[in-house]
Amino acid sequence: MHTDLITFLLHMGDNTLILSQRNSEWCGHGPVLEQDIALTNIALDLLGQTRNFYQYAASLSGDGTTEDSLAYLRTVREYYNCLLVEQPNGDWGQTILRQFLFSAYQYPLYEKLKVHPDDTIAAIAAKALKEVTYHLRWSSEWVVRLGDGTPESHSRMIKALDNLWPYTGELFDPASYEQIAAIDSAILKTAWLDRVTAVLAEATLPLPGQTFMQSGGKKGLHSEHLDYLLAELQYLQRTYPGNEW
Amino acid sequence: MAPIYNNDTIQAIREILKDVCDPEIPVLTITDLGILRDIRLHDDTIEVIITPTYTGCPAMDTIAMEIRMALLEKGYPKVKVTSVLSPAWTTDWMSTAGKQKLKQYGIAPPDSRMAIPEDGVECPQCHTNHTRLLSAFGSTACKALYQCNDCLEPFDYFKCH
Numbered sequence: 087m088h089t090d091l092i093t094f095l096l097h098m099g100d101n102t103l104i105l106s107q108r109n110s111e112w113c114g115h116g117p118v119l120e121q122d123i124a125l126t127n128i129a130l131d132l133l134g135q136t137r138n139f140y141q142y143a144a145s146l147s148g149d150g151t152t153e154d155s156l157a158y159l160r161t162v163r164e165y166y167n168c169l170l171v172e173q174p175n176g177d178w179g180q181t182i183l184r185q186f187l188f189s190a191y192q193y194p195l196y197e198k199l200k201v202h203p204d205d206t207i208a209a210i211a212a213k214a215l216k217e218v219t220y221h222l223r224w225s226s227e228w229v230v231r232l233g234d235g236t237p238e239s240h241s242r243m244i245k246a247l248d249n250l251w252p253y254t255g256e257l258f259d260p261a262s263y264e265q266i267a268a269i270d271s272a273i274l275k276t277a278w279l280d281r282v283t284a285v286l287a288e289a290t291l292p293l294p295g296q297t298f299m300q301s302g303g304k305k306g307l308h309s310e311h312l313d314y315l316l317a318e319l320q321y322l323q324r325t326y327p328g329n330e331w
Numbered sequence: 332m333a334p335i336y337n338n339d340t341i342q343a344i345r346e347i348l349k350d351v352c353d354p355e356i357p358v359l360t361i362t363d364l365g366i367l368r369d370i371r372l373h374d375d376t377i378e379v380i381i382t383p384t385y386t387g388c389p390a391m392d393t394i395a396m397e398i399r400m401a402l403l404e405k406g407y408p409k410v411k412v413t414s415v416l417s418p419a420w421t422t423d424w425m426s427t428a429g430k431q432k433l434k435q436y437g438i439a440p441p442d443s444r445m446a447i448p449e450d451g452v453e454c455p456q457c458h459t460n461h462t463r464l465l466s467a468f469g470s471t472a473c474k475a476l477y478q479c480n481d482c483l484e485p486f487d488y489f490k491c492h
């Protein structure tokens with residue numbers, strides 16, 4: 087059994103690992119070179135955050151667990167990421183929107199965690215906050231550009247909102263281990279919603295109304311999308327256990 | 332057992348590490364960048380404390396290896412490289428000499444007044460400030476991409492952080 091602290095660290099690292107993996111699927115396929123590079127840079131930042139959370143979790147477990155075994159050798163039910171980050175890339179608009187919705191959540195979260203009583207969590211958050219600032223700025227600009235763009239890009243962004251919005255409720259529905267964060271999720275949600283409302287308004291996109299919210303990822307209950315993602319992510323270590331290069 | 336090293340060792344090690352460069356920006360040493368935070372001596376082991384510029388900086392593993400190699404070559408076999416996150420690295424730790432070298436290398440050094448200015452970053456080629464931001468994300472995590480409106484050269488800017 088993991089302690090709540092370890093599970094919380096895995097949850098944090100799983101969120102960033104899975105989103106990093108999703109973003110890196112765009113590598114070599116971005117609409118223009120600069121934006122391909124931007125998204126892969128963000129993927130790299132997220133992967134760095136993952137390593138910090140996993141390394142800390144591994145150091146606490148003391149049973150030979152490493153950052154690599156955490157990434158490559160857990161089964162789907164042992165992942166605690168939210169459902170939002172595992173959603174498929176869809177088109178460029180959906181990928182951008184997913185990044186924006188998540189960055190807008192990460193920003194106030196890390197702002198709070200950077201003063202967490204656990205020094206390591208505080209240090210990881212303070213470092214990552216600098217990067218998330220860029221991610222949020224970049225993704226906000228793109229949401230505005232596409233939302234307030236052509237009729238085609240506008241309608242695609244509305245479709246992306248329909249697809250992703252049902253996965254945003256889970257962000258503010260804390261799992262038991264999230265008590266470690268010691269953050270009031272209502273305060274987090276207000277900060278997130280204020281930001282999202284402002285950017286969507288600038289993008290001439292309607293704020294989605296009440297809808298049924300999906301959840302389960304934070305407890306290890308995932309959509310089938312995560313199985314396929316992990317199959318690709320873990321392929322090498324599963325096929326050639328312990329292989330190094 | 333008495334310690335093998337004394338305080339002169341730290342100065343000697345600092346000298347050796349002056350030659351360890353960032354693999355992505357080879358004109359900058361880890362001292363220029365402010366990555367090297369501390370050197371500590373434990374009985375038979377030298378501990379070198381470094382901090383990453385960016386969380387996901389892939390150069391850190393290479394830098395740790397180069398530190399070990401440089402010290403091994405000079406006869407220090409037992410070296411431990413520790414990476415610390417706090418306090419978080421900031422571009423303010425980059426030395427003035429480092430910023431100068433960066434400019435000569437063709438990368439605009441960080442401007443502490445603005446994170447990523449929309450324009451006005453000095454072009455490292457023709458030195459005009461008539462430039463514009465192309466992308467907040469450049470060839471590595473620590474850089475943004477700009478273009479000069481006068482000489483038309485695109486160039487990297489080391490993001491203020």
Ligand SMILES: [Zn+2]
Nearest residue numbers: 454457479482
């Ligand atoms: Zn120029």
